[in-house]
Amino acid sequence: MNNKSRKLVFLYEKFKAFLLISLIFICIIQIGILWSSQSGSFPISLFSNPKITSSISIEDSKKQYLLPYRVIISAGFFKEHYIIENGTREYEILWKGAVNYITQALKARPTQIRPYNEDEWGTLVATKPYTFEFKTQIPIEIVNWTLDLGKTANEGLSGIYKIVICPNDPDNSYSDTLYIRDGKKIYVYEIKDYKGNSLNQDVFDEVYKQQSGDHHSNYQMTIEMYKRYNIPKDLLGMFSGRSKESYPGIVCKPISGLNEQGYSYKDFAQISKDLFGNSGSDYDYDKDVNSTIVFRKADGVYRLYKNSILEYKYTGNQTNIEEPNVLAAYKNAIAFLLKHRSQKSDLMSNVSVYLSSITQEQGTYVFNFDYSISLGDKKGEVPILPKDYTIPNGGDELNNCISIEATSKNVIHFKWLALKFNIEKNPGRSDWNFGEMYQKVYKQKDISFEDFGIYYVIDNPKTYEKVITPSFVLYTKDGRYDVLIDSK
Amino acid sequence: MKLKLLTFIIIISSILSIFAVPAFAAEIKVVDISRPEGSEIVTKDIFSICGTCVYDEATIELSYWDKATEKYEALENTDGKSTFKVGKIFGTDIKLNKGENQIRIKAYTKSTKDSAQEKNYTITYTEEKKQDSWWEKALNWFGGTNEKQ
Secondary structure, three states, rough: OOHHHHHHHHHHHHHHHHHHHHHHHHHHHHHHHHHHHHHHOOOHHHOOHHHHHOOOHHHHHHHHHHHOEEEEEEEEOOOOEEOOOEHHHHHHHHHHHHHHHHHHHHHHHHEEEEEOHHHHHHHHHHHHHHEEEEEEEEEHHHHHHOOOOOOOOOOOOOOEEEEEEEEEEEEOOOOOEEEEEEEOOEEEEEEEEOOOOOOHHHHHHHHHHHHHHHHOOOEEEHHHHOOOOOOOOOOOOOOOEEEEEEOOOEEEEOOOOOOOOOHHHHHHHHHHHHHHHHHHOOEEEEEEEOOOEEEEEOOOOEEEEEOEEEEEEEEEOOOOOOOOOHHHHHHHHHHHHHHHHHHHOOOOOEEEEEEEEEEEEOOOEEEEEEEEEEOOEEOEEEEEOOOOOOOOOHHHHHOOOOEEOOOOOOOEEEEEEEEEEEEEEEEEEEEEEEHHHHHHHOOOOOOOOOEEEEEEEEEEOOOOEEEEEEEEEEEEEEEEEEOOOOOO | OOHHHHHHHHHHHHHHHHHHHHHOOOOOOEEEHHHHHHOOOOOOOOEEEEEOOOOOOOOOOOOEEOOOOOEEEEEEEEEOEEEEEEEEEEEEEEEEEOEEEEEEEEEEEOOOOHEEEEEEEEEEEEEEEOOOOHHHHHHHHOOOOOOOO
C-alpha cells in the first residue's frame, strides 16, 4: 500500500470515528429530550426541560404548604377573641413569628408532657394570646422537613395539630411558652433566651387594634359559653350576637370548551393549554368511550370529566412492597402539586392550598388539600369546599379540592377540581347567628358538633359559570352539613 | 277506732299538702342555661346568655329588677327584644348597668306557659382594673415589684 492510499484509509477511518462519535452524541441528546419530556427530569441539567427548571423548586416553596387554617388572637377568658383572616398581612406576620417560636421549641425537649384534656386546652386557647390551628395533625417528620429542623428531640410528639403561644407566660414563670397539641397529649415547651420579638406585646396590640377597629366579629369560645356540653371546648363562634360581615361572591368557571358536545382539535389544544400550560404539547389527547377527554403521557393518564374533575392515574409499575414513608410520600405529593401549579398559569394563580387531612392506605398515603381564594392585595382569603363531586361512572367522591395518593416512590392517583375562580366586585352583606344556623342545618335531637365555619360550598357541578356565596358548614359526628347564609 | 282512722287521714292529708302539691305545680325544664352558671362578676358591659333548649323551640323572656318600681321589668337584649323565640342552641347579649344587675330568665313553650321555668341571676359589672401588659408584668416580676401590687 502506497502512502496515498494509506492516507485515504486513515482519513476514511477518521471520518468513520467522527461519524460514530456524532451519532452517539445525537443519540444521548435524543434520549435526554425524550426522558425530560416524559418524566420531567434528566440526570444532566444540560438536557433537562427548561420549562421544568424554570418552575419553583420544592425547597423554595415547601413552606407554602404548611400553613395554619385558623389563627386566633385572644385578650383573655371572657374577653375579646378574633380570627385573623388567612392571607392578610397580619396573618403572615403572626405565622412568621410562630414559625420562629416553633423552630426554637422543637430543637429543645418539652418541659412538661400532659395528657390532652379538653377543658384545659379550651382554657389555654381562650386565655393565651396566640393560637394556630391546622386542619389535621401534621406529622412531625413533615414539620421538621418543612422548617429545616433535621431530626428533633420530640419526646413522643407525633405531630402538630394546634399550637398556643404565650410570650412571657404568667403561668410558666414568665417564660416564653409554647403549648403544642398532637392527637393525644399537650407538650409544653419553654423557650429560653428567645432573641426575637416577633410576637411581643407591641405586635399583639397592633393586630388587636386593627381587628377591633375594623369591626371584625368578636367571637366567643365554647369553653366560655357551653362548658357543660360534650363538644370541643376550643371552638370559636358568634354564639350570642350576630355576625354582620361583607362577603364577596366567587365566580367559578370551568375550563373553556369543556361543555362542548364534540371536541375539535382546537378545543383539545385549548383545554390542554389551560391544564398543562406550555407543556400541553407533551401530552397525547383523545376521547374515551364515555366521551371523557383523555391526556396521555408515558407513565400516566389524565382524564378531564365534564364536572371539572381532573383525574390522574399512574400507569407504570405499581408493585410496592415497602412500608410507605409519610415524608417521602408527602414530598412526592408536593412535587407533583408544584409541577402542575407551575404549569397552570391561569387556573391556580389566586389560590392558596391548605392540607386538610392525611390518611394511610395500603402501601400509600392520601393527602387531601383544600383551596382558599385570595381576595387580592392581602385582603384575605375565602375557603372553598366541594360538595357532591363524584368521578363519573361509579368513581370515587371528591370531598376536597385536591386529593393526592402517593407512595414513597411516586404519585399514583391524583384528583383535582379544575376550576377558575374570580372575585365579584360588589360584596354582599351577611347577617347570621350560630343558633339560627345550627337549627337550620342540623335536625337531630342531641347537641353535637365537632367544628363549624364559613365556607364557599361548590355544589351541583355544572359545566357553565356559577357564582357561589358563603355557607355555614357544621361538622358533626354524623358528617358534614351546610346551609347558605342569607345575603343582604 | 274511728278517731285513729281520722287522725291517720289528717296526717296523710297534711303530708300530701306539704310535699305533693308544690311538686305538681313545679316548673317544667324547658331550657338549660349554660351561661350564667350562677352569680357572676364581669368586667364587660355586654353580657352573653347562652344555653340549649330541651324542646325544638321555646320562648324566652328577660326581665330585670327595677329598684325604682320594686318589680321585675322587661329587659331588652342588644337586638331590642325582651321576649324572643329560641331554637336548640341559643345565645343572646344584654347590656349591663354598673354594679349589681338582677336578671330573671323565664322560659316556656306553648304547652308549658303556665308553669314556666324561671331563674334569677345576679350579674355584677365592675370596671376593669387597668392591667399591665404581660411584658410589664414580666418586668415587674423580674424587678421584684410583682409582689408589692
